[in-house]
Amino acid sequence: MSGADRRRRPQQVRARESRERILTAAAQLFAERGIADTSTNRIAAQAGMSIGSLYRYFADKDNIVEELRERVLSELEERFAATVLTGLTVSPREAVAASLRAIVEVVAQREGLVRALAAEATVQGVGLPDLERRLLVLTRAYLLHQLGPGPQEELEVRAFVMANAGLAASLRFALGPTPAVDRDRLITETADMIGDWLDAVAHRREDGGRLPRQDRSTIR
Known part of the structure; x- marks a missing residue:
């Protein structure tokens, strides 16, 4: 396995983990507050990441809802x-x-x-x-x-x-x-x-x- 492949695999794992954190946080907030009253900023905070990091994985809240x-x-x-x-x-x-x-x-x-x-x-x-x-x-x-x-x-x-x-x-x-x-x-x-x-x-x-x-x- 090349050095590039070894670097890519941890990055892919981290990306999957970050997506799951966002989805888990969003599901919890949607259940508690409803979708309309939950912002992407609140989801990012619940997931323990910046809003910029959230937007690396999802274009907007609708994208999260559909997932x-x-x-x-x-x-x-x-x-x-x-x-x-x-x-x-x-x-x-x-x-x-x-x-x-x-x-x-x-x-x-x-x-x-x-x-x-x-x-x-x-x-x-x-x-x-x-x-x-x-x-x-x-x-x-x-x-x-x-x-x-x-x-x-x-x-x-x-x-x-x-x-x-x-x-x-x-x-x-x-x-x-x-x-x-x-x-x-x-x-x-x-x-x-x-x-x-x-x-x-x-x-x-x-x-x-x-x-x-x-x-x-x-x-x-």
């Missing part, structure tokens, strides 16, 4: 993807419950930061617009595995309903307010409801999409 947002979204996506893969070998209720718990755990661990990010984002996507799109991709794959191929429009509608219902419930369970009951009970009940819905969809597919006899009689 933290991407980290939260990536962690949620990775955990959700892992539960989807595991869910291919268990019942729909177990799969849905595991997915809900994965999202709840990640959001609960980052509660202050998630609230700050949601407050700065639009209402669409429950404050995290890109998360819905990422989870929809995985939900489509799961439904294709569970139900088999079918009309594209049906797949899109079912994936949208399932992903949004699960995401909205998970964020509510993690961020509240919720009834004074055990969070795991809320997850189980939600998983049962979505599981019943998936079972009903599968049975309709097996029956050729026909309504049960008693249902057909009510619409004559």
Whole structure:
């Protein structure tokens, strides 16, 4: 290894450490004060560095916000993807419950930061617009595995309903307010409801999409 390479490696390590200090400081301040009330000067002070040093790594506060947002979204996506893969070998209720718990755990661990990010984002996507799109991709794959191929429009509608219902419930369970009951009970009940819905969809597919006899009689 050349002398230049030996010098470059410590510099790269220090740069990564400095970036992490900035992001850690920003996440803490955003959670405590909100994004709008946190300046880059305050972030630099919290990270123990000059404002000039901060600007070596991030162009502005928006750059820091986007980096933290991407980290939260990536962690949620990775955990959700892992539960989807595991869910291919268990019942729909177990799969849905595991997915809900994965999202709840990640959001609960980052509660202050998630609230700050949601407050700065639009209402669409429950404050995290890109998360819905990422989870929809995985939900489509799961439904294709569970139900088999079918009309594209049906797949899109079912994936949208399932992903949004699960995401909205998970964020509510993690961020509240919720009834004074055990969070795991809320997850189980939600998983049962979505599981019943998936079972009903599968049975309709097996029956050729026909309504049960008693249902057909009510619409004559």
